[in-house]
Amino acid sequence: MAEQGTATLYARLGGYDAVAAVADDLLPRVMSDPQLGRFWTHRGADGIRREKQLLIDFLCASAGGPLYYTASGCPFVLPSPEELPPRAARRFRDRRVRARDWRPADASGE
Secondary structure, eight states, rough: OOOOOGHHHHHHHHHHHHHHHHHHHHHHHHHTTTTTGGGGGTHHHHHHHHHHHHHHHHHHHHHHHHHHOEEEEOSOOOOOOGSSSSHHHHHHHHTTOOHHHSOOOOOTTT
């Protein structure tokens, strides 16, 4: 393991098991959220397990861990809806993603 001063965020968080524990806690809360839960309404158990693994991979890769985030066509930083390529814009429209879903939640609760 690297020295404490040079350890990656991934290592400082506790590695894969700690990140997986965060995903275990976070995903059920997001799924039960009044605004976001609708994106999981008609998902099967296999699809939810895959999304959970993608979340773990994303968090690990973002924190400097040894995993790669491989979800195709999904950049780490999303552009505004107007800047999306036509194919991505169609996917979001087909999934009924609204403009307010795109913005991070703010203190007003919108």
